[in-house]
Amino acid sequence: MIKSCQFMIFGATGNLTYLKLLPAIYGLYKEGELCNAFQLVCIGRKRLNLDQYLESLDLKYTKQLEFETFKNHIIYKQMDFSDKKSYECLQDYLGAKNWIFYLATAPRYFETITTYLNDYGYLKEIVGFRRIVFEKPFGANFHDAKSINKHISKILEESQIFRIDHYLGKEMIQNILLTRAYNSFFELLWHHDAIDYFEIVISEKSGVKNRGGYYDQSGAMKDMVQNHMFQIVSLLAMDLPETLIPESIQEEKAKVLKKIEVTDNIVIGQYNGYLNEKGIDEKSKTETFVALEVKVHTKRWKDVPFYLKTGKAMVEKYAHIVVHFKKNHTLAKDNILVIQVQPEEGIMLRVNSKEPGVSNNVTPVMMDYCHSCLKYGDEPSAYGRLLLDIILGDKSLFASWSEIESSWLAIDKLQKPELVIYDKNKPWESHIVLEKGWWQRD
Ligand SMILES: NC(=O)c1ccc[n+]([C@@H]2O[C@H](COP(=O)([O-])OP(=O)(O)OC[C@H]3O[C@@H](n4cnc5c(N)ncnc54)[C@H](OP(=O)(O)O)[C@@H]3O)[C@@H](O)[C@H]2O)c1
Missing domain, CATH: 3.40.50.720 (NAD(P)-binding Rossmann-like Domain)
Incomplete structure (x- = not known):
């Protein structure tokens, strides 16, 4: 058209x-x-x-x-x-x-x-x-x-x-709602009785590049958490409206963000060498890494943590969402649903299955769907998709004022802990988060 x-x-x-x-x-x-x-x-x-x-x-x-x-x-x-x-x-x-x-x-x-x-x-x-x-x-x-x-x-x-929040234009972010809406077995399990916790990770390999002047005023919390990551939480946690029309989607997301709380479980870090980057204040305390726990105070998500992690100068560039289901057997691994956002796009599901052969041993296996493999031609980028929606006047993938208001209120309330200095491109676990013990529950 x-x-x-x-x-x-x-x-x-x-x-x-x-x-x-x-x-x-x-x-x-x-x-x-x-x-x-x-x-x-x-x-x-x-x-x-x-x-x-x-x-x-x-x-x-x-x-x-x-x-x-x-x-x-x-x-x-x-x-x-x-x-x-x-x-x-x-x-x-x-x-x-x-x-x-x-x-x-x-x-x-x-x-x-x-x-x-x-x-x-x-x-x-x-x-x-x-x-x-x-x-x-x-x-x-x-x-x-x-x-x-x-x-x-x-x-x-x-x-x-x-x-605009271009993250909402990414294929797999759009796919969160559709996967939930069109697979009854996920939606039937989409609540605190069945889900143990959510994990959302956006990891960047590069540092601030030539955007130091902007980044130093903002930091990971305002650059990533307040917008992209809270938007992802809202898509995961919202109730599905009867029809996926823009107004209803925005309304349900806004309800989630009104109930969002960042707990005291926060770690912030700054990569070694950040202070020497162009445009950065030499005494800057701006965080380039953040890991935090979020709770959504609704009946559906009672006691279910959402763990958010994002950072610059990490080992790898990737973004994914992992849904950890509760275990039903001590010998089984927990079932997980992985939504891969980048660089590959896809969905993986970890199930427990019998090992081939005579034993009755059970082993976890990954069922893997590669979304990017099925793409053909030059599909519009996230920005391309969003521009088309603006032309059509479709606001499904845009944030309402109510969503933005609640996101800022949650972020502004935060008391930031002491900054941890971490080495560039080294595993974040060893430096920042694992020692705090709350991040990974596996
Ligand atoms: N870069 C990204 O990937 C990205 C992604 C998402 C969101 N954003 C956001 O988008 C905004 C722009 O980002 P950016 O990276 O493009 O910033 P930028 O590289 O600093 O560009 C700013 C633009 O604004 C122009 N400008 C600034 N003051 C002006 C004035 N008084 N009159 C006329 N023009 C003026 C600059 O013109 P001159 O250069 O000619 O002075 C330049 O075209 C920021 O809020 C950023 O956070 C950026």
């Missing part, structure tokens, strides 16, 4: 646009998802002409044949977000069309950009839609997020607001 839609990206000379947004829009273009007349207005602060901007992309895909036609749709516009006058000339591009304004910027610009776009009348939905995408993090803490939300809600209808 060809989508008639134009994009205006604020922050188009930033890391996010270069690495994620432009490749995603280009991917949609190549797949024939965008109409021939689409425009992509890229706004950055750097003084560049269009050729210089295109050269600055310097990515593998710009050498592809299709890029030659794609680039004809790009317009580069230099401006400072806080200069109201410079918004005036944007009307040259904004005709009677559907527009998506993508704020790929720090949240401190959300109010300013929305206000000025509104002052010039660009957000009125007279002909076609006007939707604004707010990148994560939505605010720097609860009060900041609340003030942003109050401000934008005065200007925009809720249907125009898209609070």
Whole structure:
């Protein structure tokens, strides 16, 4: 289906646009998802002409044949977000069309950009839609997020607001709900009588790379836990609505996040060498690793811990979710359901089975489904999928204000423990968490 839609990206000379947004829009273009007349207005602060901007992309895909036609749709516009006058000339591009304004910027610009776009009348939905995408993090803490939300809600209808968390666009994160909804045996066991605990791990091999300035203000707790990881908890813990429509999904997730509590079981760490990275305060106490226990205070999840772990400079890059079912026999291993998010995508189930041969010994075996193996062609990236949903106005994979509000409240309440320094790319277990004893219950 060809989508008639134009994009205006604020922050188009930033890391996010270069690495994620432009490749995603280009991917949609190549797949024939965008109409021939689409425009992509890229706004950055750097003084560049269009050729210089295109050269600055310097990515593998710009050498592809299709890029030659794609680039004809790009317009580069230099401006400072806080200069109201410079918004005036944007009307040259904004005709009677559907527009998506993508704020790929720090949240401190959300109010300013929305206000000025509104002052010039660009957000009125007279002909076609006007939707604004707010990148994560939505605010720097609860009060900041609340003030942003109050401000934008005065200007925009809720249907125009898209609070993005790209993790929700990942195939296997989307698959959490579908696996639960369409496999009766999982849903029948999806409660505290049958599940012992959940484990959610997002492990990154790299350090802060060139994003030190941003990361040092944020740390793992605000960069990963408040948004991606709490969203995953909400998908695992929510009650399934009768129909999986966007409003019901958001409502059920919000109910979970209202009941979320981070317990005193927290470990935070910082990798050795972090203080020497570019953009980092030399006395920084920012955590690059966090492991914590979360409880969801609902009947369904009575006494079931959700263990969350995420860190930079770990041994491997991977993300997975493990559901540990209660054991029914001392000799058996616990049944586990593993949802692999990256790098491979798939689902594994550990069951206990008879060993082949004459004995009656039982041994754990993994049933393994490889989701990524079945993919064909260039499937849209997480950002590509989410952009398509924005065009369609489908908010199933976006966060409501209520979800964000509860997530910030839970994080802001936290008392951080003392920071542990750990060695880069060494097993985290030996340094940080295992000695505390609560993380792995196997
Ligand atoms: N990078 C990622 O993978 C990623 C992933 C998820 C979320 N995010 C979030 O997305 C936001 C942007 O991230 P990023 O990594 O792209 O940041 P970045 O590399 O620092 O880029 C910021 C962008 O904003 C522009 N900008 C800043 N102040 C401006 C001003 N006053 N007027 C006009 N333009 C201005 C910069 O323009 P100039 O460079 O021309 O000065 C640049 O285009 C952040 O909140 C980040 O947390 C990033």
